[in-house]
Amino acid sequence: MASARKNHAGSNEAAPPAAPGQQVRRRLVLNFPGFEPTDSVAQIGRLRYCADHTGKIWGFSVSGEAGHWEEGTHHALAELSADGGNWHTDMRLIQFRWNDIVHAYERDSFPGGFLKNLGKYFAFFFDGTVRRYRKASWRYWGFTIYPLLLALIFFAVVFAALWLATGSIWINFAVSLVATLLACKWPGNRLYVPTTIADWGFARDMVDRSNPEIEGRFAEFGKTIVEEITASDHDEIVIVGHSFGSLWAVTALALALGEKPDLLTGRRVAFLALGSSMLKIALAPGARHIRDHWQRLAREENLFWHEIQTKDDLIAFYKCDPFEEVAIAPPAQNEAGGGYKITRIRFSKGVAKKRYRKMRKSFYTTHRQYILYYDKRVSFDYMLRLFGPFSVRSLADGGDVPDWLDKDGSIRA
Numbered sequence: 001m002a003s004a005r006k007n008h009a010g011s012n013e014a015a016p017p018a019a020p021g022q023q024v025r026r027r028l029v030l031n032f033p034g035f036e037p038t039d040s041v042a043q044i045g046r047l048r049y050c051a052d053h054t055g056k057i058w059g060f061s062v063s064g065e066a067g068h069w070e071e072g073t074h075h076a077l078a079e080l081s082a083d084g085g086n087w088h089t090d091m092r093l094i095q096f097r098w099n100d101i102v103h104a105y106e107r108d109s110f111p112g113g114f115l116k117n118l119g120k121y122f123a124f125f126f127d128g129t130v131r132r133y134r135k136a137s138w139r140y141w142g143f144t145i146y147p148l149l150l151a152l153i154f155f156a157v158v159f160a161a162l163w164l165a166t167g168s169i170w171i172n173f174a175v176s177l178v179a180t181l182l183a184c185k186w187p188g189n190r191l192y193v194p195t196t197i198a199d200w201g202f203a204r205d206m207v208d209r210s211n212p213e214i215e216g217r218f219a220e221f222g223k224t225i226v227e228e229i230t231a232s233d234h235d236e237i238v239i240v241g242h243s244f245g246s247l248w249a250v251t252a253l254a255l256a257l258g259e260k261p262d263l264l265t266g267r268r269v270a271f272l273a274l275g276s277s278m279l280k281i282a283l284a285p286g287a288r289h290i291r292d293h294w295q296r297l298a299r300e301e302n303l304f305w306h307e308i309q310t311k312d313d314l315i316a317f318y319k320c321d322p323f324e325e326v327a328i329a330p331p332a333q334n335e336a337g338g339g340y341k342i343t344r345i346r347f348s349k350g351v352a353k354k355r356y357r358k359m360r361k362s363f364y365t366t367h368r369q370y371i372l373y374y375d376k377r378v379s380f381d382y383m384l385r386l387f388g389p390f391s392v393r394s395l396a397d398g399g400d401v402p403d404w405l406d407k408d409g410s411i412r413a
Contacts, residue, residue: 019404019411022087022389028234029093029386030225032252034243034277034367035199037106040076040097041067047093047386048080050373054383057376059409060084062387067095074098074220082387085410089389094228096221096248101213105198110185114194117201121147124200124284132283136325137317140279143363147184147196154183192364199244203277206247207284221248222255229256229263236391237269242371243315246276247290254293257300264302268337270392271297271305272385274370275316282326295328301336306396308370308380312347312360315367319344341396343380350374350381377402 033043044067051062064080078093105117124130124144134141159176166172184193205211229237241249249271257263281287282294297303309318321342323330330340347366348356352375359365374381379401385392389411395401406412 018413020390020394020398022089022411023391023394024089024235024389026234026236027089027091027386028228028232028237029091029240030228030237030249031093031095031240032221032242032245032249033096033098033371034245034275035102035202036368037099037102039099040095041069043067044076044078044093044095047095047371047383048078050371051080051082051383051387053373054381054387055082055409057374058084058381058384058388058405059407060387060405064091067093073224074100074217075224080387082389083409084389085406085408087389087409087411089387091387092228092234093386094224096224096245096252098217098248101202101211101217102198104213105202106195108198108201110194111181114181114184114197117197117204120204121197121200123204127285129284132325133279136279136283137320139314140317140320143314147193150188150191150193151180151184154188155180158183192362195364202244203280206281206290207287209289218248218251218255221252222259225252225256226260226263229267230260232267235268237267238272238385238392239269240272240274240371241276242274243367244277244280246273246278247281250278250297251290251293254296257296264300267302268391268393269300269303271303272382272392273305273307273322274382275309275313275367276307276322277316278322279317279320279325282322291326291328294326298323298328298331300331301334301338303331303338304393304396305331305340306392307340307342308345309342310345310347310370312369313367314363337393339393343396345378345380350376350378352376 048062055061060082062080062082065078067076067078070077074097076095076097080091080093082089108114108117130141130144133144155176158179159172162172162175188194206214209215239249239253278294282290307322309316311318331338333339347369351359351369355375359369371382373383379395379398385395390404404412
């Protein structure tokens with residue numbers, strides 16, 4: 001019988017359950033980032049910084065080479081290791097790169113490029129996708145109409161000011177339109193309007209399959225996945241899709257399975273969907289190809305899909321079952337290790353109050369928190385999933401994860 005211990009109030013409580021023991025000694029991570037201009041080597045540097053911080057919280061240290069480009073590819077590689085009191089885990093990280101594609105959308109000319117992407121943004125209204133967003137998640141629907149509401153506010157303010165000055169409707173209307181367009185650049189850039197519209201432009205091209213750069217990158221990533229998993233003898237393979245990265249990961253993995261159907265057979269594979277943007281594309285009527293790729297993955301017996309959502313994040317579909325929304329049966333629970341779980345979290349449980357308040361001032365900063373460090377021990381810690389001795393599956397199912405490691409990082413016996 002477990003011994004008892006005293007809590008701060010003096011009452012007896014059961015000792016924490018023992019950790020499941022070291023399950024992962026060697027891990028392969030295939031990491032797909034979201035819509036951000038940071039290159040892969042810099043992203044690995046950020047990840048390493050976060051891992052060092054996380055190690056102080058959990059009692060482990062991280063070592064290994066810095067990330068470097070793989071020549072002739074669009075990914076970077078890093079070989080890293082983590083050491084706790086009584087465990088050691090090696091990690092091979094493949095950080096996929098598409099920031100050059102992001103740059104092409106964000107640095108498009110103004111106003112020409114902005115207006116082009118604006119038309120693609122409105123296409124989501126015209127084909128009924130935005131209506132589907134409202135049904136799936138009111139919060140995401142609010143994020144969708146955010147730039148439109150800002151533009152309407154800009155227009156109304158300018159029109160009202162000109163009306164008081166001149167009283168001419170048509171001249172005021174024309175001048176207000178031009179002023180609104182300029183306001184979308186400044187002060188709109190401080191409110192993320194150009195970035196948001198560029199994001200929607202990219203999303204439309206992904207729906208319509210109209211950008212050959214995207215299609216070519218999908219194919220390359222799929223081949224890389226085949227090569228990495230085929231050569232892998234790791235205890236666990238973790239595929240991460242943060243935000244738009246989930247679309248890249250799903251499509252690339254589906255293409256890899258098309259080339260080699262038994263790619264995942266006999267392997268322990270976890271898919272981490274963090275603040276996923278799958279529904280942003282999959283709910284569009286023209287995105288049948290994305291739904292087909294998604295369905296292909298859902299049939300994999302060895303795939304465990306872990307969806308992590310938070311109410312803090314406006315750029316994701318909180319309290320929504322993404323599989324249910326597109327009528328796809330999720331990976332079934334089975335002896336091969338497959339399954340599906342949604343975990344809903346609050347960043348405030350793991351982030352220090354001062355940092356949390358600062359983070360909440362920007363919905364883009366908040367959206368990135370999934371892949372950053374935490375200031376307290378929490379079961380949803382991303383760095384623990386990449387560097388720690390426990391499998392993604394056990395961390396998803398475990399209820400007392402903060403007690404699994406002692407202060408010195410040893411796995412609790």
